[in-house]
Amino acid sequence: xxxxxxxxxxxxxxxxxxxxxxxxxxxxxxxxxxxxxxxxxxxxxxxxxxxxxxxxxxxxxxxxxxxxxxxxxxxxxxxxxxxxxxxxxxxxxxxxxxxxxxxxxxxxxxxxxxxxxxxxxxxxxxxxxxxxxxxxxxxxxxxxxxxxxxxxxxxxxxxxxxxxxxxxxxxxxxxxxxxxxxxxxxxxxxxxxxxxxxxxxxxxxxxxxxxxxxxxxxxxxxxxxxxxxxxxxxxxxxxxxxxxxxxxxxxxxxxxxxxxxxxxxxxxxxxxxxxxxxxxxxxxxxxxxxxxxxxxxxxxxxxxxxxxxxxxxxxxxxxxxxxxxxxxxxxxxxxxxxxxxxxxxxxxxxxxxxxxxxxxxxxxxxxxxxxxxxxxxxxxxxxxxxxxxxxxxxxxxxxxxxxxxxxxxxxxxxxxxxxxxxxxxxxxxxxxxxxxxxxxxxxxxxxxxxx
Amino acid sequence: xxxxxxxxxxxxxxxxxxxxxxxxxxxxxxxxxxxxxxxxxxxxxxxxxxxxxxxxxxxxxxxxxxxxxxxxxxxxxxxxxxxxxxxxxxxxxxxxxxxxxxxxxxxxxxxxxxxxxxxxxxxxxxxxxxxxxxxxxxxxxxxxxxxxxxxxxxxxxxxxxxxxxxxxxxxxxxxxxxxxxxxxxxxxxxxxxxxxxxxxxxxxxxxxxxxxxxxxxxxxxxxxxxxxxxxxxxxxxxxxxxxxxxxxxxxxxxxxxxxxxxxxxxxxxxxxxxxxxxxxxxxxxxxxxxxxxxxxxxxxxxxxxxxxxxxxxxxxxxxxxxxxxxxxxxxxxxxxxxxxxxxxxxxxxxxxxxxxxxxxxxxxxxxxxxxxxxxxxxxxxxxxxxxxxx
Numbered sequence: 001x002x003x004x005x006x007x008x009x010x011x012x013x014x015x016x017x018x019x020x021x022x023x024x025x026x027x028x029x030x031x032x033x034x035x036x037x038x039x040x041x042x043x044x045x046x047x048x049x050x051x052x053x054x055x056x057x058x059x060x061x062x063x064x065x066x067x068x069x070x071x072x073x074x075x076x077x078x079x080x081x082x083x084x085x086x087x088x089x090x091x092x093x094x095x096x097x098x099x100x101x102x103x104x105x106x107x108x109x110x111x112x113x114x115x116x117x118x119x120x121x122x123x124x125x126x127x128x129x130x131x132x133x134x135x136x137x138x139x140x141x142x143x144x145x146x147x148x149x150x151x152x153x154x155x156x157x158x159x160x161x162x163x164x165x166x167x168x169x170x171x172x173x174x175x176x177x178x179x180x181x182x183x184x185x186x187x188x189x190x191x192x193x194x195x196x197x198x199x200x201x202x203x204x205x206x207x208x209x210x211x212x213x214x215x216x217x218x219x220x221x222x223x224x225x226x227x228x229x230x231x232x233x234x235x236x237x238x239x240x241x242x243x244x245x246x247x248x249x250x251x252x253x254x255x256x257x258x259x260x261x262x263x264x265x266x267x268x269x270x271x272x273x274x275x276x277x278x279x280x281x282x283x284x285x286x287x288x289x290x291x292x293x294x295x296x297x298x299x300x301x302x303x304x305x306x307x308x309x310x311x312x313x314x315x316x317x318x319x320x321x322x323x324x325x326x327x328x329x330x331x332x333x334x335x336x337x338x339x340x341x342x343x344x345x346x347x348x349x350x351x352x353x354x355x356x357x358x359x360x361x362x363x364x365x366x367x368x369x370x371x372x373x374x375x376x377x378x379x380x381x382x383x384x385x386x387x388x389x390x391x392x393x394x395x396x397x398x399x400x401x402x403x404x405x406x407x408x409x410x411x412x413x414x415x416x417x418x419x420x421x422x423x424x425x426x427x428x429x430x431x432x433x434x435x436x437x438x439x440x441x442x443x444x445x446x447x448x449x450x451x
Numbered sequence: 452x453x454x455x456x457x458x459x460x461x462x463x464x465x466x467x468x469x470x471x472x473x474x475x476x477x478x479x480x481x482x483x484x485x486x487x488x489x490x491x492x493x494x495x496x497x498x499x500x501x502x503x504x505x506x507x508x509x510x511x512x513x514x515x516x517x518x519x520x521x522x523x524x525x526x527x528x529x530x531x532x533x534x535x536x537x538x539x540x541x542x543x544x545x546x547x548x549x550x551x552x553x554x555x556x557x558x559x560x561x562x563x564x565x566x567x568x569x570x571x572x573x574x575x576x577x578x579x580x581x582x583x584x585x586x587x588x589x590x591x592x593x594x595x596x597x598x599x600x601x602x603x604x605x606x607x608x609x610x611x612x613x614x615x616x617x618x619x620x621x622x623x624x625x626x627x628x629x630x631x632x633x634x635x636x637x638x639x640x641x642x643x644x645x646x647x648x649x650x651x652x653x654x655x656x657x658x659x660x661x662x663x664x665x666x667x668x669x670x671x672x673x674x675x676x677x678x679x680x681x682x683x684x685x686x687x688x689x690x691x692x693x694x695x696x697x698x699x700x701x702x703x704x705x706x707x708x709x710x711x712x713x714x715x716x717x718x719x720x721x722x723x724x725x726x727x728x729x730x731x732x733x734x735x736x737x738x739x740x741x742x743x744x745x746x747x748x749x750x751x752x753x754x755x756x757x758x759x760x761x762x763x764x765x766x767x768x769x770x771x772x773x774x775x776x777x778x779x780x781x782x783x784x785x786x787x788x789x790x791x792x793x794x795x796x797x798x799x800x801x802x803x804x805x806x807x808x809x810x811x812x813x814x815x816x817x818x819x820x821x822x823x824x825x826x827x828x829x830x831x832x833x834x835x836x837x838x839x840x841x
Contacts, residue, residue: 091791095523095782143579148553149751152578153788156753160792170579170753172588175556177573179599197588204584364560389523392784396557399519400564417521 013294013322015315018254020278027270028260032073038063039136044213047138049155050145051173051355052263052335055229055347056202057142059222060209065135066264067154068420071102075308075421079131083109084422098390098422100154106132107161138162140212142205144171146361148393169208171201176356177363185366186338186357198352225267226351227344232262233336235275240332242282244378247291248299248326249282253315254292255331256306262335293319298442301375302328303401304386305394309423317431321439326378330394333370334359364397368404375409381442384435385415389425412441454675457668458645461652465694468655469534472504473542475657482544482603487531487555488692489716489749490576491548492593492736494726497616497658498608499600501544505654506531508693509539513811519561525782526811527693528554535565545570545603549592551578552751552785555692572599580744580754590737597733613732619658624722626665627653630672631719635712635770637679639672643687643700643710650717651694682709683827683834686772688763688793689786690715691751695778696813703776706823707831712770714747714763715778723747750789759789760796767802774830775804776823803830 038045046057049067057064074080083105088094090108092101109132141159145151152170159168174194182188210217236258243250258278261271285291300318302325307314318325336342338357342350355361362370375383383405387395398415405411414434419425452460464471472483482501486493493503508530516533534540546562546569548555563571574596577588601607630649633639641649649668653661685708687695694717704710714720724743727735743749748757767775777793779786790806797804805826807819 091794093787093790096784096787100788143753147556149551149556149578150553150784150788152753153750153785157788159753159755164755168755170582172577172579172582174575175551175573177575179572179574179595200584364564387521392524392553392557395521396553397560398521400560 013316013319015251015253015312015319016290016292016294017312017315018250018258018278018281018292020274020281021254021257023274023277024258024260027265027274028073031260031265035063035065035136036134044139045136046140046142046209046212047155047158048142048144049151050143050171051358053142053144053171053202053205053351053355054264055222055225055267055351056205056209058225058266059218060213060215061218062209062213063136064264065138067103068099069260069264070106070135071099071421072306072308074102074106074132075423076311077131078309080309080421083132094422095390097150097154098419100150100157101390102421103154104157104161106135107137107158109133138166140208141166141168142171142208143168144173144205144355146173146355146358147175148360148391150393167208167212169205171198171205173198173355173361175363176361176366178366183366185362185370186341186353191356194356195349195352198355199348202348202352222347223345226342226347228269228272229262229267229336230339230342230344230347230350232267232271232275233339233342235272235279236262236335237337237339239275239279239282240327241377242279242286243292243326245286246299246379247289247293247296248324248378249285249290249292250278251292251315251318252302252325252328252331253311253318255328256311259331259335291324293322293324295322296324297322298381298439299324299326299379301326301371301378301380301383301405302330302386303371303383303398304328305330305388305391305420307386307388307418307423307426308421310418310426318435321435323435323439325384326380327374329359329367329371329374332374333357333362333367360393364400367397368401371401372404372408375405375411380409380411382438383411383413384438385413387415387417389417389419390422391420410445412438412445414438452667452671454668454671457664457671458648460664461648464656465648465651466510468504468507468651469509469539469542471655472502475502476542479657483542484600485540485543485546487546487548487550487559488527489550489720489751490740490743491550492596492726492739493658494613494616494620494732494736495593495597495600495608496547497620498612499604501600501604502657504543506534506540506546507651507655508811509534510696511537519565520557523782524554524557525692525780526809527780528558530693530811531555531558532561535562540566540569543569545572547572547574547596547599549574549576549596550751551575552692554782554784570599570603572596574599576740578752580741580752581756586737586741589740590733593733593736593740610732614728616658617726617732617735618728619662621725621728623653623658623662623665624725626662626669627722629669630665631712631722633669633672637677639675639677640680641672643704643713644697646710646713647694647697647700647715647717650721654717654721680709682707683774683830684709684711684770684772685830686711686763686767686770686775687713687715687718687778688775689778690717690780690809691720691749691783691785692716693780695809698813698816699778699807699809699819702816702820703823706820707827708823711772712766714766720747720749750785760793763793764796764800764802773803773834774826775802776826777804777806779806779808781808781810801833803833
């Protein structure tokens with residue numbers, strides 16, 4: 001007699017995504033159209049990586065291209081492959097940060113067309129082919145990478161790729177490690193010193209921008225932008241906190257698709273309006289008892305960066321398991337989440353604080369405390385740890401996080417490998433088996449508690 | 452003491468660094484301060500009366516460490532995590548470090564978690580080297596490090612003590628550079644393995660004791676008539692944190708090649724730059740930190756005044772090398788970012804090079820041998836073609 005094992009049924013249920021996401025797409029499309037046309041409008045273009053320093057550029061009426069956002073956009077629209085192939089052909093290896101590889105690959109593609117690695121000639125290659133070739137070449141580079149050494153080296157690679165002709169400014173973001181006993185989240189003498197160091201560098205960066213644009217810096221415009229940014233940050237945090245209810249009306253996947261307005265979309269009334277609408281939709285769902293998944297049975301926490309090729313896929317996959325991904329390190333511990341620290345009339349210190357406590361820049365003990373707070377607040381049943389193969393910055397503390405949530409909260413975990421924009425590292429069957437095992441563990445704990 | 456005995460003594464420290472440091476601690480009662488590569492000023496820890504030891508990748512298979520770090524990390528990082536999980540660092544009084552490679556930072560968090568009773572301190576060195584504030588920031592960082600050491604020992608470290616340590620460390624670098632000069636000129640036959648043992652032992656031994664051994668060694672080498680070694684002259688480049696496996700070095704030299712120079716961390720990179728002995732010692736150390744990146748550019752720094760690819764081409768000329776073997780530790784991101792520029796520069800100048808990716812586990816040596824043998828033949832052929840054309 002043969003035993004027939006039923007293969008795991010493919011998820012049939014679909015995630016109940018926020019409707020306001022479509023407004024986000026409009027903001028994103030409008031932003032990129034603006035970037036693609038920046039050169040024609042006579043605006044300077046700055047490429048930057050790392051934390052959200054775009055308000056600094058916006059106040060100077062420049063266009064800005066966030067390298068990670070650009071790579072993520074390409075991946076989300078299936079346009080990353082040609083750039084990644086170009087990078088590999090240029091001897092940039094597959095184990096290198098896939099954001100960087102994609103961005104470097106775009107530059108190589110366009111450089112090869114124009115025949116000369118310089119900012120000026122790069123622009124000649126624009127608008128001639130794929131989405132990857134639409135991005136205007138930089139007039140300047142600003143590097144502001146927290147924690148991850150590879151980010152700063154990525155910018156340096158671009159600087160050299162453009163023949164060392166494009167001016168570059170480096171902001172060195174100190175890692176919040178904590179040698180001294182007074183080190184706490186947002187506090188302690190070292191954090192204070194790091195904040196002051198960041199403010200000094202931001203001021204120097206503004207001088208650099210003034211030199212590049214040839215115009216005095218528009219501080220009033222920065223204050224205005226930061227007032228909108230602060231408000232958007234506040235509304236986003238309030239909306240996320242509302243998702244404590246059961247069923248949670250929105251998921252981590254909704255919040256990842258809502259990152260653009262607090263990451264690189266221009267600060268203005270549109271981003272405030274966006275989060276007002278998101279919050280309203282969430283309040284409406286709460287009133288109606290509508291959840292982000294059709295039948296919320298498990299509440300999960302996502303640790304790690306997003307897999308941009310697979311947002312919809314993963315949202316549906318977890319919905320199929322009746323699992324709502326209620327919160328995550330990436331979405332809930334960054335992107336102006338410490339909005340209260342921002343004084344819109346004197347914003348540099350608050351900006352520095354938000355940069356310093358972004359989701360990768362806290363050392364493990366501080367980061368773990370924040371994750372544990374979130375797991376308790378959202379009544380999490382299990383933690384999914386997405387090990388992005390080429391983002392060691394996010395993957396670094398994951399064994400420590402897994403150990404801590406297991407020992408201190410009794411939560412089971414599922415760890416699997418993937419990547420932010422290189423989908424070849426994602427193995428679906430491994431995800432299935434690991435997540436199913438975790439859900440089994442959650443079930444068995446529930447049964448034990450009930451008994 | 453014979454040359455062979457001297458190298459055996461160096462090998463003992465280099466290959467068993469933690470045993471050697473533990474024995475020194477027991478014999479002399481000094482504290483031991485571990486650090487990660489690459490820019491830690493051991494002079495300050497020495498001036499605090501401690502033995503500074505640069506923590507090394509060891510040769511043990513990685514076992515329990517797998518439970519704390521993913522497999523897609525460089526061998527050095529994985530080995531450090533494995534060692535701390537096995538309790539190998541329990542005898543250290545402190546671990547202090549300043550470099551920001553993202554993989555090492557991941558290991559550092561694990562190290563601190565596993566050693567709750569040990570002072571595991573991070574003093575982040577600015578890695579952007581050509582900013583107007585780079586020098587000042589480096590000095591501030593070294594001042595913080597000095598204060599951390601003072602807190603550990605319970606009293607201040609005076610400038611004279613730091614200057615004395617600087618002098619001692621400079622002497623060590625100078626002696627090691629003498630060995631390099633002897634090899635480069637052909638006046639002595641020092642194998643790649645022997646050179647590594649000399650430098651690696653310096654990272655883990657007391658400097659005065661190491662200096663004494665080196666002085667004797669150089670005397671012995673100079674006294675012994677050497678026949679100029681034969682073989683294709685190769686330059687080794689790469690490996691910023693861990694020592695290349697001795698088996699790889701021996702294999703390269705068994706393929707009809709001799710290693711004549713390198714920019715390895717366990718080589719020229721470590722000993723390239725002396726510290727100013729007069730004046731304010733913290734100014735001197737900050738200056739040393741910036742200068743050494745101009746002497747031997749490092750891809751973990753960003754520096755508009757330094758070009759590693761150009762440096763390597765010049766270094767090959769200076770050492771009269773015919774080809775370069777690039778030893779890239781698998782998953783080493785700084786190296787992966789810079790390698791395309793080196794490849795391009797070398798191809799444009801028609802200078803042969805071979806890329807070898809290395810791993811903690813030495814499993815593919817015979818496959819590598821075939822590639823190195825082929826490369827040596829390519830270099831020979833290109834050299835003879837060039838001679839014929841000249």
